[in-house]
Amino acid sequence: MIRIEAISKQFITPVAAGPFRRSRKQVVQAVQDVTVLAQDGCITGLLGANGAGKTTTLRMLGGLFAPDSGCITVDGIAVDTQPLEALARMGILGDAHGLYPRLTARENIVYFGQLQGMDADTANARALELARLLDMGGILERRAEGFSQGERMKTALARALVHDPANVVLDEPTNGLDVLATRALRDVLRYLRSAQGGAKCIVFSTHIMPEVEQLCEHVVVISRGRSVAEGSVAQLLERAGETRFEDAFVKLAFDVTPTGEDA
Amino acid sequence: MSANFFNNAWLVLCKEVVDALRDRRTLLRLLAPAVLMGPLLLLAVSTMIASLEERAEKREVMVVGIEHAPTLRNFLERQTFTVKTAPQDYEARLRATTLLEPVVVIAPDFEAALASGERPTVELVSDSVNQRASAGLASLQRLMAGFNRERAAITMALRGVSTALLQPVAFEDRDLASTQARATRITSVIPMFIIMAVLYGALTSALDSTAGERERGSLEPLLMNPVQHMALVLGKWSAVVLLGMTVALMASLSFIPAQWLIKSDALQAMFQFGFSEMLMFLLLQLPLATGLGAVLMALAIQSKTYKEAQAGSALVVTMVGLAPMVTLLNPAGDAPWYLWVPGLAQNTLMILVLKGEPLTFVKVAPGVLVAVALTLGCLVYVARTMRRAAAR
Numbered sequence: 001m002i003r004i005e006a007i008s009k010q011f012i013t014p015v016a017a018g019p020f021r022r023s024r025k026q027v028v029q030a031v032q033d034v035t036v037l038a039q040d041g042c043i044t045g046l047l048g049a050n051g052a053g054k055t056t057t058l059r060m061l062g063g064l065f066a067p068d069s070g071c072i073t074v075d076g077i078a079v080d081t082q083p084l085e086a087l088a089r090m091g092i093l094g095d096a097h098g099l100y101p102r103l104t105a106r107e108n109i110v111y112f113g114q115l116q117g118m119d120a121d122t123a124n125a126r127a128l129e130l131a132r133l134l135d136m137g138g139i140l141e142r143r144a145e146g147f148s149q150g151e152r153m154k155t156a157l158a159r160a161l162v163h164d165p166a167n168v169v170l171d172e173p174t175n176g177l178d179v180l181a182t183r184a185l186r187d188v189l190r191y192l193r194s195a196q197g198g199a200k201c202i203v204f205s206t207h208i209m210p211e212v213e214q215l216c217e218h219v220v221v222i223s224r225g226r227s228v229a230e231g232s233v234a235q236l237l238e239r240a241g242e243t244r245f246e247d248a249f250v251k252l253a254f255d256v257t258p259t260g261e262d263a
Numbered sequence: 264m265s266a267n268f269f270n271n272a273w274l275v276l277c278k279e280v281v282d283a284l285r286d287r288r289t290l291l292r293l294l295a296p297a298v299l300m301g302p303l304l305l306l307a308v309s310t311m312i313a314s315l316e317e318r319a320e321k322r323e324v325m326v327v328g329i330e331h332a333p334t335l336r337n338f339l340e341r342q343t344f345t346v347k348t349a350p351q352d353y354e355a356r357l358r359a360t361t362l363l364e365p366v367v368v369i370a371p372d373f374e375a376a377l378a379s380g381e382r383p384t385v386e387l388v389s390d391s392v393n394q395r396a397s398a399g400l401a402s403l404q405r406l407m408a409g410f411n412r413e414r415a416a417i418t419m420a421l422r423g424v425s426t427a428l429l430q431p432v433a434f435e436d437r438d439l440a441s442t443q444a445r446a447t448r449i450t451s452v453i454p455m456f457i458i459m460a461v462l463y464g465a466l467t468s469a470l471d472s473t474a475g476e477r478e479r480g481s482l483e484p485l486l487m488n489p490v491q492h493m494a495l496v497l498g499k500w501s502a503v504v505l506l507g508m509t510v511a512l513m514a515s516l517s518f519i520p521a522q523w524l525i526k527s528d529a530l531q532a533m534f535q536f537g538f539s540e541m542l543m544f545l546l547l548q549l550p551l552a553t554g555l556g557a558v559l560m561a562l563a564i565q566s567k568t569y570k571e572a573q574a575g576s577a578l579v580v581t582m583v584g585l586a587p588m589v590t591l592l593n594p595a596g597d598a599p600w601y602l603w604v605p606g607l608a609q610n611t612l613m614i615l616v617l618k619g620e621p622l623t624f625v626k627v628a629p630g631v632l633v634a635v636a637l638t639l640g641c642l643v644y645v646a647r648t649m650r651r652a653a654a655r
Contacts, residue, residue, distance in 0.1 A: 062487050064654045084489040092487040096653075098480030102285040103278070114274050115488040117267070143285075159484065 001201050002044075002061065002090075002167055004036040007070030009056055030056045031067070034227045036220050040166070041199035043189060045206060045216035047249060053225040054205040055095045058171045061203075062092045074167055088116065091165035093173055097156035099144040105155045106131075106140045109162050116163035123162060130158040134188060150181035157188070168192060170204040174211060186215060209246045223253035271490045275498025276505075283468050283506055293467065297460045297510050301517030302524055304456065309525040315398065318364070324403070325349040325362075328369040334377060335369065335385075338410045357390045365389035365400045367407075377414075450536075454544075454613035455587040457514050458606055461548050462555065462580050464510025465503050469559035472499040473645070474572035477564075482653040492646040500556055500642055507552035508545065515541045536617075543616045547627075550634030551609050555583060557641035564645050564652050586610065602629040605637070 009031040015024045031053040038044035046054045060067050061074075063083040072079040079086045099108050106127050113123030131140045134154045139147065144155060153173065161168065170189075174182045189204070191197040206212060212219055213233050221229040221236070229236060229252040233245060240248035250256060284290065322342075327349045329336050339346055349366045356362035368386040370376075376383035387403055389396045416426045476482040485495065518536050559576050566572035586606030590597065602608045608630035615622060 059483075059654060062483075064483065064486065064650055084491070087487060087489040090487075092484070094483050094487065096480030096483040098476075098482075098484070100278075100282060100481060101479070102282050107281075111274070111278050112484070112488060115271060115485075115490050117489070156484070160487075 001040050001075055002036070002038040002169070002203055003073045004034060004057065004061065005070050005072070006033050006035050007057070007060060007067035007072060008032045008034075009060060009065070009067050029225055031060070032225045033070075034222060034225070036203070036227065036230075038167075038201050038203045038218070040201045041193060041195070042217045043193050043202045043204065043215050044218045044220065045204055045212040046220050046222055047206060047209075047212050047253075048222035049207055049253065052207075052222045052253075054222055055171055056225075057222070058092075058094065058169055058203070058205060061169060062090070062094060063087060088163070089165055090167045090169055091160040091163065092169045093157055093160040093171065094169075095171045097153070097160075099147070099152060099155055099159075101145040102143060104141050104143050105136065105147075105151075105158075108144060108155055109159045112159045113162040118163060126162050126164070127158065130161055133191070134158055135184060149176045150178065153177060153181065153185070157185070161192075164198065165200070166198070167201045168203070170202070172206055173204060174206065174208065182211075186211070189215060209249060213245050221249060221252050228252055268491055268494050271494040272498040272501065275490075275495055276501045279468065279472055279499055279502030280505060283471070283502065286471075289467055293463055293510055294513055297464075297514040298517045300456050300460070300514055301453075301519075302521040304452065305518065305521045306524050308450075308452075318399065319402070321345075323347050323364070324367060324406070325353070325364050326367045326369065327353065328371065328373070331371050332369045332373040332377075334374060335410060338413060339406070342406065342409070344406070353388065357388065357393055357396055360390075360393045360395070363393070363395040363399075365396050365403050367403065450617055451590075451614050453518065453536075453617070454610045455584075457511055457544060457548065457613065458551065458587065458609055459584050460514035461507045461511045461552050462584055465507030465552055465556045466559060466576060466580060468506045469503045469556055470563045470569055470572045470576065472502065473560050473563040474566040475569045477566070477652060478568045482649070486650060486653050492649055493642070496560075496642050496646045496649065500553075500560060500638075500645075503556035503560065504549075504552045507556055508548060511548045511552065512545060515544045540616055543622070544613055547609050547612050547616070547630075550630045551583075551605055554605055554634035554637035555579070557638040557645075561641035561644050561648075564648050567655070582606070590614075602626060603633055605630070605633060608633070 008029070011028045011030050012025050013028055015026045034053065034057050036044065036046065036057070046057065048054050059065065061072055061079065063079050063086065066080045074086045074089050077086045077089065099105075100111070103111065106124070109127040109130065110120065110123040113126060114120060118126065127140070131137050134157060136151065136154045136158065139151050139155070144152065147155065153176075157170075157173065160170075168189075173185060177185065189202055192200045193202055204215075217232060219230060219233060219236060220227050229239065231239065236252065237243065237245060237248050240251045242248040242251060322344045324339055324344050324346055325348075326346055329346050329348065336346055350356060350362070353362055353366045357366070366388045368388055370383055370385075373383045373385070385407065387400060387407065389400045391397050412429070415429060419426055419429070476485065486492070519538070519541065522536060558579060562575050562579065563572035566575055583606035586604060587610035589601070589607055590610065597611055601611045612622060612626060612630065615626070
């Protein structure tokens, strides 16, 4: 279970000035008062436009930087005070998911497994198991150098799942994937959510409506750094008084009545 | 906890080494110059010395107008020198460095002036830009001074004066340098090349495991593992040190077979570079590899791309690599502060090894202290910065 409570984060970024003027500093409120509660055996979607603050939120969940206020716990473990214990309970596929090009897919997966505290044999067995689950048998012993986008994503996902974490965090995992790969990924997530897949707590961020509609039991709408609405897809539709989820999202996120352009 | 810490560092080290070894092309580009350097360098030096020796053995003098000076000719031939007539355009050829020997120019009235005691002038022509020609000048001057002495001695003996009057003081040369130390005049460039080898060996892996990791987007996932940041940094740094030392080993090793290529017997006798010297060289590189490995990592972790990091580290690499030049530019001899400067310290100590002088604790300690301080400071900095760097 992942509990993100009222977290906020400010960044100070330099504003580009002329070549001879000193750059000014500008405060950007990236995240403000975001709350997400993700239950076990459930897929929780973070839905928001580009730049809404999804990645920042998930990076704080991964302990990359601490929130200015609010707190994050994973299965009751606070991320900022016990980061290593919290990280051991999460499999994170972040915004950046680069592989080591000179290692094979299996070596990439096993390396992370060992860093998670597994011995080499267990990690190798687990890599084989994940390769079956993610249908990546053909690429397991190939170097990551020439991988396609889909192959890279599968390897990165397997790497994040290698220690069989109870909590899975995915940041826009379907970016750049084709239809088949997206469908396969969806199946994997459904399996992980199910009882035989381990009834995992899955948090995943996206800006793609159909994905949320098809996958998520619980949706948190994030807009301009704030969590503005939450509930199931049906509940959100009802709350917005719309029949199309896209219209409901635009209404909830940006507080504008959709014009119904292609309705 | 601590066993876990070192286990993690070990895992990272293994992965970084495998990663570096698989990058065959980069590895080859690093090792090929390191291995070829020794033989090429020694070959060049020994060829030069051999040609100097050869000229000394040939005992030839280039002269213009020897027909005007039968007395001088007689003297030269008694000294077993062969007199050769210089080409007409000797001046132009000396300037163009196509003529590699100094030329003796004798005036037409030489013999008559000599007989009447009028001190005829003999010109010794060389060109100071033409190094080979000016190198031969000293022996030519000695030869002509010998002629002067002989003439003076004969004249004085005829008048019944002791020739000892001409030399009220007798002097003898005594060179304190050992044969090995004398050889370092020639071999003192070797340490500089070994320092370069360490630097370039450490450089690629230092950049790849920091800035490269950021560029590939693999640093963020790496930090999502429950591993102490210091363990990650320690593992990466160990790999950097290991690779730097491997290249240094290859470079040092290459000097051993290279000795067989030495053409000059005299140089071969002087140049002693066996396995014990090589071992000393390697041990002396350890502070350099550790300290600079850490510095390079600290510099590179701030860069988003490998290219940016390369530009950033160029200054450090050049400064340390060229630090030994200070010894060449400072005629006052080695200053105590040399031992505190990375690069310069190792160079100074390696030259001591080549000279066959003992290394004392006082001489080695400053370099080690600096290395330990640099290593600790930079590794702590990298561990602290890594998270912030990954997020950016």
